[in-house]
Amino acid sequence: MESLKGFDIDIPRWDQSKFMGRLKHFFNITDCRTVLLPDSRLDEAKALVESCRAGSVPPGTTEEQLHYAKKLYDSAFHPDTGDRMNLIGRMSFQVPGGMAITGFMLQFYRTVPAVVFWQWVNQSFNALVNYTNRNAASPITPKQIGVAYVTATSTALATAVGLNLYTKNAPPLVARWVPFAAVAAANCVNIPMMRQQEILNGIAVTDEDGNTLGLSRKAAVKGITQVVISRVTMAAPGMIILPIIMQRLEKYRFMQKITFLHGPLQVMMVGVFLIFMVPAACSLFPQSCSMAVSKLEPELRESIISQYGGRVSYVYFNKGL
Structure with a gap:
């Protein structure tokens, strides 16, 4: 669909730098109703997410359907491997x-x-x-x-x-x-x-563009x-x-x-x-955690400075859940 061109399904629906944005996000993906869905439905959601990432959204797909597919994907598939997690x-x-x-x-x-x-x-x-x-x-x-x-x-x-x-x-x-x-x-x-x-x-740390450091x-x-x-x-x-x-x-x-x-x-x-507490507790800290380069191990800090000078002041990493 024309309106979905350039749609990035991996950008969170709500601002993850604010607690309320993270709370809405985790209310969405910790929704216990998703555990009742069959694997076939979850696999369909994964296929839709992957096709969106590849830039080939099926004709007639709405933005709301993409958001729902991403909700199911985030609730059931591991963010690093893409494998379905045990229920x-x-x-x-x-x-x-x-x-x-x-x-x-x-x-x-x-x-x-x-x-x-x-x-x-x-x-x-x-x-x-x-x-x-x-x-x-x-x-x-x-x-x-x-x-x-x-x-x-x-x-x-x-x-x-x-x-x-x-x-x-x-x-x-x-x-x-x-x-x-x-x-x-x-x-x-x-x-x-x-x-x-x-x-x-x-664990792997990256710059804000996702480049591993x-x-x-x-x-x-x-x-x-x-x-x-x-x-x-x-x-x-x-x-x-x-x-x-x-x-x-x-x-x-x-x-x-x-x-x-x-x-x-x-x-x-x-x-x-x-x-209320499962999403609230998950929302206490951003999923993409940040850390000042100055607080890293000396050898890693020196490596980053030698490569990037002062252009990289913070590194980012997935803290897990």
Whole structure:
């Protein structure tokens, strides 16, 4: 179509330099309804995106159809490889997956076996999400995946069980916050471990035109730190505020008569939090992270200056999710 000539499908629909623009973008691609679509529909969206990139948009295609195809593409295909991601590891599955696991973690926090089981389930889910959304340019071996998984799970279990025992005589609300402490501690281990190759070898940094300038370990550390902060923020409201709500609700007689519904109720309420918190947490930092050349490793900084002089003052890289 004439009106679509020059249309760049890879330019985000909303301004990614502003928080509200990023929030609209991530509300779009974390839409959990996309996980219900069959692979054939996702493949059609990928084909449309690729044809648009090649400059051959099928006749009759509207701009809105292109935007929707890009939404499906971003929600289901890895940005580095273009491969379809496993369903459970997609960010669009964070709401249904996270609400079920978090709701049951908050419900079954009193006994050690229940704590161990649900923390293990949660870390298995997190490990799959972190692996799925890794920087594909930094390959990780099965052994490294195993070590990362075992380390993060052990950290979560040690934190949860240790605090569970420590808070036996603490106020009930404090005990309800133990799952969040375990999740936060595990995130600080799981994500860096799963993406250790990026920290060890660095990730590719580019200039604003996308030209690769080299590999930076400091850029990797900055990107991974931002992802850790985002993941903890994603879980915080539901896992901190919901226990307060439940503790107050459980004082009412009608709630004491329907204890069998407390678990499903918490799952639903966690879902309400996550619908907003998944895109909000992903939006805290720009996806295309920047870093001043002056803060890079000396050897990379000198290499950039020797090639470009003072023309490049910032480098850019994909921080991952």
